[in-house]
Amino acid sequence: MKNVVRAKDVAKEAGVTAATVSYVLNEKSTVTISEDTQKRVWKAVKKLGYVPNQAAKTLSSSRGTGLGKSNLIGVVIPQTEPGKKFMFSNPFYGEFLSALEYGARLEGFHLLVSGVNADQSYIEIAKNRSLDGIIILGMYPSDEIQEYKKSGIPSVMVDCYCDHDHYFHSVRTDDRYGGYLATEYLIKNGHDRIAFVSGEVKEIGVNYMRYLGYKDALEEYGIPFDEKLCIHGYISYEFGIKAAEQLSKNSMGVTAVFATADIVAVGMVKGFRKEKVRVPQDISIIGFDDIYDSIICDPSITTIRQNVEAKGAAVADLIVSAAQSIDYPKKEIIIPIEIIERESVRKL
Structure with a gap:
């Protein structure tokens, strides 16, 4: 090729x-x-x-779908949590989309970002807009997957675990290992009553994988799993405040928290402060993502870093390559993770 x-x-x-x-x-x-x-x-x-992209699109009909004429890449953000207008209250998406947009723009493509409700289909939108490619964030198993396959439009799944036959290109983090690393870090700092605070835990999703990693670490270190220490809600700053208030009223002996997103961890710092609970003196917190807010928070958040900018750039490179060549080989890219030590975890 x-x-x-x-x-x-x-x-x-x-x-x-x-x-x-x-x-x-x-x-x-x-x-x-x-x-x-x-x-x-x-x-x-x-x-x-x-050959500059627009000219190439004019000269080439090799894709055979009749769709690739717009220089538009669709970005689908399924609304997985009811009642949410959109997910941009989580800075993760802003950082990710910024890197994605820049990478796509350098190659002559532009983004069309859409939220999709659980009962909506994106495929008709994609066909009507003649999209050259589709990027799907955080999708759960559904009949919609088959529709994406039938469309013939090159697609990249981001942070998805539902593509069992590896039909789509994929970019993600090893979320289960990240959950394990976060929990192990707390254990190694002397904590054995560790709360798990996350958005909705659905099977075959990011939160679920981090939940499994949390349980893996507890099991490896001989710490009994306690379902009462798991607090589920939605990924937002406001939920972090509520979760901290809940733990403050009934700590159940918890000395540390693994929050599955930094924006939740930042909210928990605020919530604990309102309840006169000090971080990390009274309770430790570790997050996930390494967004900018985790740096400027006081105290700054110890976290599992996934390079969000690198993830966005990798997705841009992959979707552009797939859009320009229907024969582009399938790829699965795993973004590395690491622990970033800051101020929110105390050693017991």
Whole structure:
């Protein structure tokens, strides 16, 4: 299979950034590019045989679906938690979409972001907009999966565990291992009454995988699992406050909390402070994601870092490659995780 030449390949050949290549090819009048740089870019374009995306779409009908004419990538965020207008109250999505949009834009694509209710189908929207590709975040098993397969539109699943036959491209974190790492870290710091605070735990979902990791660590270290220490709600700052207030009124001997998202952990710090419970002196907290809010929180949040920016960039690269070549081989990308130690965990 012939490799697709991308803008980043031209940038590497010319010794410039992908953004500079985009500016030169699109003749941006608002950006000043030296004549020498422009010559290097056009020389690289000619040498590599690069065809700017819009022209390639016009010249090629190899996909055979009649859909790839818009330079639009759809981003689907299923509304998995009832009553939520959208998920952008969680900064994770802003950081992820920022990196995704930038990577797609450099290749001449634009995003169409949509929330989809549980009883809605996205496929008709995708067909009507002639989308070149679809990115699906956090999807649970449903009949909708078969509709995506039938559509023939290149798709990338992000943080999904329902693609059992590996039909789609995939980018995710090892959430079960992340849940294990977070819980083990607390155990190694002397804690054995550890609360698990998360959004709704559905089978084959991110929260469920982190829940399994939590249980794995408890079992490995011989600590009995106690269902009463698991508090489920929704992923938000407000829920974090409520969960902290609940634990403050009935601590059940808890000395540490694993919150499955940093935004929940930040809310818990606020909730505990309202109840005169100090973090980490009275109770320790570890989060997950490493969003910016976890850094500026007081105390700053010890967390499991998944590189959200790298995840967004990886998804952009994957969907653009898939949109430009129907024969692009299926890929599963696992974003590495690590513990970031800050101020919210006390050693007993």
